Amino acid sequence: MTFPVESLTTRGGELCPVCGSVASSAAVFPDYRLFRCRSCGCWSSDALERGAATSFEPMSYFENAELDRPKWVALLQSLSDRSRVPASVLDIGCGTGAFLEWISGACPGIRCVGIEIDASRGSEARARNPDAAIQMGDAGEILPGSPDRYDLITLWDVFEHVRAPVHLLGELAAHLTPGGSIHIVTIHEQSLVPAIGRALYRISGRRLSYPMRRTHEAHHLVFFTRRGLELAAREAGLRIQELWFDRLLRGRMDGHPIVTAATSAVLRIENALGNGLFVNLTLQRSEG
Ligand SMILES: [Zn+2]
Known part of the structure; x- marks a missing residue:
């Protein structure tokens, strides 16, 4: 299937923003x-x-960013196992910069770049990461003018916020070094x-x-569904190297304690059965 990715945006309506179907x-x-x-x-x-x-409370979400640390450790371990320790990283939607701060400590000398659409979160990310280049704005607008390439591009809980996900994925593919990878965590x-x-x-x-x-x-x-992610990757010239499911931790939920406890129990059982509310993807260029 081939379609003009530039036209696929989530304005809401009769066209799917992922595959262009009805x-x-x-x-x-x-x-x-x-x-x-x-x-x-x-x-x-x-x-x-x-x-x-939205009824969502974003600041409590960012205060709990450290709960994601096991995911960061697992990603770096996976890259290390394949002798792919990154020398450069671009974090799309870097928030308050918690991941960049962590990886700059875990990989001394790594070149850190972040893009953040929210100015106050971006300012905090800059203060937290004085050696990183934090750019404020929309990644879909910033990246086309940049010649930089990265060994690792990350989107932690960001892909579901993107208006034109396939178009962004194609742009990210163009900013990978040979052998570089994109890591996405999004909702399933x-x-x-x-x-x-x-x-x-x-x-x-x-x-x-x-x-x-x-x-x-x-x-x-x-x-996203798995099929949608597979179609988006193919359209962007990427192949899925790894795909697995994960659950939302209770510490990241807001709402009534009884509701969060029940939801957490359901998610734990589901994850034990091999499915999950989050899908993790590692992508590489198809020809890479
Ligand atoms: Zn679709």
């Missing part, structure tokens, strides 16, 4: 709508276009928790929308 209206909330692709199964939202507010639509939200919404005749909204928050624009 998407159907799947949920209608007062402030935004969700669409489901009939081909790749990815979901998308028009929340950004409509200015819908085929996890049990969003499936429960969808089922409750459907069974209740669209009246019980709260669980569905929580698993499809307004700040997330695209909700």
Whole structure:
């Protein structure tokens, strides 16, 4: 399948932002709508276009960034095992710079670059990483003018916020060194928790929308399936080297303690069975 990736954006509507196929209206909330692709199964939202507010509390999320440290350690270990210790890293959506700070300590001398769309978080990342180059703005606009290449490009919980994910992936592929890799962690639509939200919404005749909204928050624009990620990688000239599923840790959840405890238990069981609310991808250029 070939389609103009530049045109695939999550304005919300009849076209899937991942594969370009027809998407159907799947949920209608007062402030935004969700669409489901009939081909790749990815979901998308028009929340950004409509200015819908999220119930999410971003600062508590960034305060807990250190909980992701085991993922950072595992990634570096995986690269080391393949003799791919990075000499340069680009962190897309670097937030307050916690990952860059960690990797600069773990890989002395590594060249660290971050891009962050939120100015206050970017300022904190700069203060935290005086030797790193932190750029403020949209990665999709900054990268095309840059000649720099990186051994490692990371997107930690960022890909689901991107308006044109396939276009960005193609741009990232063009900024890899030979043998370099892209590491993505994003949300997985085929996890049990969003499936429960969808089922409750459907069974209740669209009246019980709260669980569905929580698993499809307004700040997330695209909700990926494995097939959608495979199509996006292929279209961007990348191949999937590794793909595995992970769960959301309870320390990263907000909400009522009983709800978070129940959700955490469901996610733990699901992950033990080989599925998860998060999907991890390591990608390389197809010809690399
Ligand atoms: Zn699709």
